[in-house]
Amino acid sequence: MSTPVLETIGLVKRFGGLLATDHVSFTLRRGARHALIGPNGAGKTTFVNQLTGVLTPTEGQIRLEGEDITHRRPEARVRLGMSRTFQINQLFRTMTPLEMLLLVLGEREGRGLHFWSRLDARADLVREAATIAERFRLDDVIDATIATLSYGKQRQLEIAAAFAARPKVLLLDEPAAGVPEAERQDLLDTVAELPEDVSVLLIEHDMDLVFRFATRITVLVNGAVIADGEPAAIAADPAVRAAYLGEGKDA
Amino acid sequence: MLTILFDGVAYGMLLFILASGLAVTLGLMNFVNLAHGSFAMAGGYVTVVLMQRYGMGFLATLPVAFLVPALIGAALERTLYRPLYDKSHLDQVLFSIGLVFMSVAAVDYFMGSQQQLVHVPSWLRGRFDIGGVGVGRYRSFVIAVCIVITVLLQFALTRTRFGSQLRAAVDDQRVARGLGIEVGTLFTLTFAVGSGLSGLGGALGAEMLGLDPTFPLKFMIYFLIVVTVGGRAGLIGPFLAALLIGVADVAGKYYLPQAGAFIIYALMILVLLVRPQGLFAAAR
Amino acid sequence: MSMARPTASLPAANLPVAGTAAPAATTAAPAPDTTSLAGTLLRRRRAWKPVELLFWGVAILAPLMLPRSMLLMNEIAILGLFALSLDLILGYAGIVSLGHAAFLGVGAYAAGLFALNVSTDPLAGLVAAMLAASVLGLLSSFLVLRGSDLTRLMVTLGVALLVFEAANSWRSLTGGADGLQGITIGPVLGLFDFDLQGRTAYLYSLAVLFLLFLAARRMMGSPFGLSLRALRDNRLRASASGVGVNERLVLVYTLAAAYAGAAGGLLAQTTQFVSLDVLEFHRSADLMLVLIIGGTGWLYGGLVGAVLFELFQDVVSAATPQYWQFWVGLLLVVFVSGGREAVHKAGAALRRRIAALFGGRRA
Numbered sequence: 041m042s043t044p045v046l047e048t049i050g051l052v053k054r055f056g057g058l059l060a061t062d063h064v065s066f067t068l069r070r071g072a073r074h075a076l077i078g079p080n081g082a083g084k085t086t087f088v089n090q091l092t093g094v095l096t097p098t099e100g101q102i103r104l105e106g107e108d109i110t111h112r113r114p115e116a117r118v119r120l121g122m123s124r125t126f127q128i129n130q131l132f133r134t135m136t137p138l139e140m141l142l143l144v145l146g147e148r149e150g151r152g153l154h155f156w157s158r159l160d161a162r163a164d165l166v167r168e169a170a171t172i173a174e175r176f177r178l179d180d181v182i183d184a185t186i187a188t189l190s191y192g193k194q195r196q197l198e199i200a201a202a203f204a205a206r207p208k209v210l211l212l213d214e215p216a217a218g219v220p221e222a223e224r225q226d227l228l229d230t231v232a233e234l235p236e237d238v239s240v241l242l243i244e245h246d247m248d249l250v251f252r253f254a255t256r257i258t259v260l261v262n263g264a265v266i267a268d269g270e271p272a273a274i275a276a277d278p279a280v281r282a283a284y285l286g287e288g289k290d291a
Numbered sequence: 292m293l294t295i296l297f298d299g300v301a302y303g304m305l306l307f308i309l310a311s312g313l314a315v316t317l318g319l320m321n322f323v324n325l326a327h328g329s330f331a332m333a334g335g336y337v338t339v340v341l342m343q344r345y346g347m348g349f350l351a352t353l354p355v356a357f358l359v360p361a362l363i364g365a366a367l368e369r370t371l372y373r374p375l376y377d378k379s380h381l382d383q384v385l386f387s388i389g390l391v392f393m394s395v396a397a398v399d400y401f402m403g404s405q406q407q408l409v410h411v412p413s414w415l416r417g418r419f420d421i422g423g424v425g426v427g428r429y430r431s432f433v434i435a436v437c438i439v440i441t442v443l444l445q446f447a448l449t450r451t452r453f454g455s456q457l458r459a460a461v462d463d464q465r466v467a468r469g470l471g472i473e474v475g476t477l478f479t480l481t482f483a484v485g486s487g488l489s490g491l492g493g494a495l496g497a498e499m500l501g502l503d504p505t506f507p508l509k510f511m512i513y514f515l516i517v518v519t520v521g522g523r524a525g526l527i528g529p530f531l532a533a534l535l536i537g538v539a540d541v542a543g544k545y546y547l548p549q550a551g552a553f554i555i556y557a558l559m560i561l562v563l564l565v566r567p568q569g570l571f572a573a574a575r
Numbered sequence: 576m577s578m579a580r581p582t583a584s585l586p587a588a589n590l591p592v593a594g595t596a597a598p599a600a601t602t603a604a605p606a607p608d609t610t611s612l613a614g615t616l617l618r619r620r621r622a623w624k625p626v627e628l629l630f631w632g633v634a635i636l637a638p639l640m641l642p643r644s645m646l647l648m649n650e651i652a653i654l655g656l657f658a659l660s661l662d663l664i665l666g667y668a669g670i671v672s673l674g675h676a677a678f679l680g681v682g683a684y685a686a687g688l689f690a691l692n693v694s695t696d697p698l699a700g701l702v703a704a705m706l707a708a709s710v711l712g713l714l715s716s717f718l719v720l721r722g723s724d725l726t727r728l729m730v731t732l733g734v735a736l737l738v739f740e741a742a743n744s745w746r747s748l749t750g751g752a753d754g755l756q757g758i759t760i761g762p763v764l765g766l767f768d769f770d771l772q773g774r775t776a777y778l779y780s781l782a783v784l785f786l787l788f789l790a791a792r793r794m795m796g797s798p799f800g801l802s803l804r805a806l807r808d809n810r811l812r813a814s815a816s817g818v819g820v821n822e823r824l825v826l827v828y829t830l831a832a833a834y835a836g837a838a839g840g841l842l843a844q845t846t847q848f849v850s851l852d853v854l855e856f857h858r859s860a861d862l863m864l865v866l867i868i869g870g871t872g873w874l875y876g877g878l879v880g881a882v883l884f885e886l887f888q889d890v891v892s893a894a895t896p897q898y899w900q901f902w903v904g905l906l907l908v909v910f911v912s913g914g915r916e917a918v919h920k921a922g923a924a925l926r927r928r929i930a931a932l933f934g935g936r937r938a
Contacts, residue, residue: 092815094811113814113819114814114815115814115815115816115817115818115819115820118814118815118816118817119817123815123816123817124815126811126812126815130809130811130812130815131808131809131812132804132805132808132809132812132813133808133809134804134807134808134872135801135804135805135808136616138613138616138617139801139804140805142798142801143798143801143802143805143816143818144816144817146798146801146802147798147802147816147817147818148817151798152798152799152802152817152818152819152823153798153799153822153826154797154798154799155793155794155797155798155799155800156793156794156797157797157798158617158621158796158797159617159621159796159797159798159801160613160614160617160618160621163614166610166613166614166617167610169613170608170609170610170612170613171609171610173609173613174609179609182609182612182613182616183616201812201816202815205816205817323725323728371908371912374912374913375911375912378911379724380671380723380724380725380728381671381724381728382911383911384671384673384728385863385864385867385907385910385911386907386908386911386912388860388863388904388907389903389904389905389906389907389908389910389911390904390908391904392857392860392900392901392903392904392907393900393901393904393905393908394904395900395901395904396897396898396899396900396901396904397901399897399898400898400901508856512732512733512736515729515732516729519725519726519729549744550740550744552736552740553737553740553741553744556733556736556737556740557733557737559729559733560718560730560733560734560737563722563726563729563730563733564718564721564722564730567721567722567723567726
């Protein structure tokens with residue numbers, strides 16, 4: 041088995057007396073469709089924020105492709121191949137989707153300091169932005185101000201922007217949260233259509249989506265991993281049922 | 292040496308009274324009111340006018356110097372300030388700078404641009420000696436008044452129903468409303484008291500700090516420093532910061548007159564860089 | 576949370592779309608290929624609009640129409656450049672500053688001292704002014720990287736106060752309260768002497784403004800400029816998109832300082848005098864007003880604001896010179912308390928009309 045694309049070793053995060061991440065050792069395999077679940081307040085977002093560099097762990101190590109990235113800045117992690125979406129939309133509200141995608145592509149290609157170049161100087165990047173827009177059903181709104189987009193489109197853009205960084209690891213933080221039924225299918229389709237070489241970690245509340253999508257599931261409760269395995273095994277795990285599924289399934 | 296320390300403490304106390312209202316509006320209510328000094332100036336001019344035109348005694352003018360700015364403050368809070376509570380800091384800054392400019396020009400128009408002199412009663416003039424240290428009478432008086440006010444303020448904020456309601460309202464307006472607290476009235480009252488205290492400080496300080504139409508601009512930065520350096524969690528931090536600044540400023544002007552206000556500004560920048568939450572803020 | 580900023584609409588960003596994209600989408604019978612559509616959109620966005628050409632045309636021809644107001648127009652050009660500088664950091668990168676006068680002042684003193692001690696050549700002096708201001712900008716940029724908007728306001732104000740105090744105390748260099756006197760400036764490019772009506776002064780300032788504006792336009796339309804807007808819109812997402820937040824902020828802050836320095840240099844050279852006034856707080860505050868009047872986040876905001884501000888000042892201070900500040904204050908209060916939305920709505924409506932006027936012919 042090859043080296044895991046992303047792993048954490050004994051990750052600990054304390055806020056004062058609170059143990060928000062409790063010695064989590066976690067492995068994301070190459071090409072995985074992996075879901076991280078857990079009841080509210082289980083520390084899922086805290087965990088993701090450490091992976092992406094928004095928070096610094098108190099102890100432990102994070103490795104991306106075997107390289108220690110525990111103390112790298114968020115933007116450096118993006119360049120090393122890990123990008124994310126946010127639970128609450130974090131978009132460039134005054135830009136258009138086209139501009140936002142070009143921004144990500146430009147940064148990926150190291151053009152962020154090119155102050156004399158034009159946005160459309162690289163035809164291949166414009167083409168790629170257009171392709172991504174189509175892939176994420178954004179081609180009809182590429183020139184609308186992002187703040188005016190429907191919530192569903194904004195969610196699509198969240199994922200599209202993370203995807204545009206051409207990540208090896210893509211972290212999806214509750215991508216379907218709050219998306220109305222009408223736009224939901226589009227979103228689920230785009231998530232299902234993500235290319236195989238991208239390893240995906242899905243942080244999700246929605247059990248439906250998790251069991252449809254994931255081939256492996258990790259369960260976090262009170263900051264600690266209580267179960268890790270294939271969906272069927274997780275669904276049958278009594279500890280998981282007690283801690284989580286019993287109350288979450290009908291939510 | 293001790294005289295400088297004493298003068299510095301008096302200056303610091305005065306700064307604290309002047310800035311205490313800001314400590315509440317900025318520190319607790321998170322509103323950047325650069326026009327705080329305008330209320331102080333109003334208090335100072337109330338005293339000047341009452342003494343010069345109506346022959347009132349200095350002490351008798353002080354309550355009025357509190358009341359008039361407080362009323363102006365309440366009126367402005369109701370009309371202009373309130374809609375800006377949830378706007379950005381930048382908007383609040385621009386708005387209150389506007390008020391500063393208006394008040395500076397208006398006072399200049401009505402009162403002239405010259406320095407105003409406040410004649411304190413004869414029993415407050417001069418110095419007396421304590422163990423060889425020359426101590427100004429007026430400064431002792433200021434310190435005494437300021438201590439009383441500080442104690443009252445701290446008591447009002449931490450021990451009374453008003454104080455606990457205010458803290459609740461600042462923490463979470465919706466919850467406070469749900470508990471039946473009249474948040475609007477509470478904020479108006481707080482703002483009024485803050486403005487009043489500032490006015491009182493302006494009246495008390497006219498003799499020590501001088502009083503002319505540019506007062507709000509000249510001292511704006513000092514008030515802000517007191518609050519931001521002191522930390523925005525309560526009154527103790529700003530109080531200590533005010534004392535620190537008072538002593539540092541007086542000592543700096545005495546020992547290094549050519550450095551001007553350099554030291555204070557440099558200190559402020561340093562503190563804000565190292566501890567953006569302020570020197571005395573509880574770590575969050 | 577700390578990035579609370581006015582979500583003022585960005586008139587320039589939306590302008591070309593409103594008039595042009597919608598008809599294109601409805602008229603094209605087969606669905607347009609997204610790639611070519613994207614290319615078209617990007618080209619359109621950066622293309623010069625007729626209104627822009629009109630603006631600069633009027634600016635160039637102004638001396639012929641109003642030969643007596645050249646000094647005023649010179650002031651407008653300089654203030655416009657100064658406001659453009661603030662817009663680079665406030666409107667594009669989202670850094671609030673209450674101390675932009677520091678860079679204006681340093682530029683002015685640098686240009687004045689350069690003319691007194693090194694050479695009277697105006698262009699060389701201008702370069703010196705920009706360099707001096709950008710050094711201060713670079714050094715102080717590290718102070719605005721951290722903290723909340725409030726911290727930044729305080730720190731920028733503090734830096735400006737420090738510079739003021741320094742200029743005030745260092746009399747041997749700056750002349751203290753007397754200022755720098757006896758500055759003479761040689762002809763521009765060795766050809767055009769400065770005249771009393773201010774004709775050369777205006778055209779010189781306008782030329783500098785135009786060149787720096789061109790550069791700013793190019794830079795703000797580049798990937799670098801786009802990353803600044805990203806920072807302003809959402810710093811969290813910017814860094815999650817691979818934008819090196821600190822490096823960009825340092826760069827744009829230094830750039831803006833250089834622009835402000837150029838404005839200061841022009842001021843010193845065209846008035847042949849520098850005093851502590853260039854470092855006063857009201858310079859920074861007035862500048863904010865200028866930019867609010869014109870609107871932040873589009874390059875013409877500062878220029879339009881400068882025109883309106885100076886005209887307003889010209890009228891008002893002719894009536895009551897010493898109470899000018901009152902009116903500035905009133906304008907600020909009115910603008911923040913709701914006037915801004917009204918003006919910008921009216922402005923947007925006007926622009927739509929103009930765009931429709933010109934756009935209709937092209938389509």
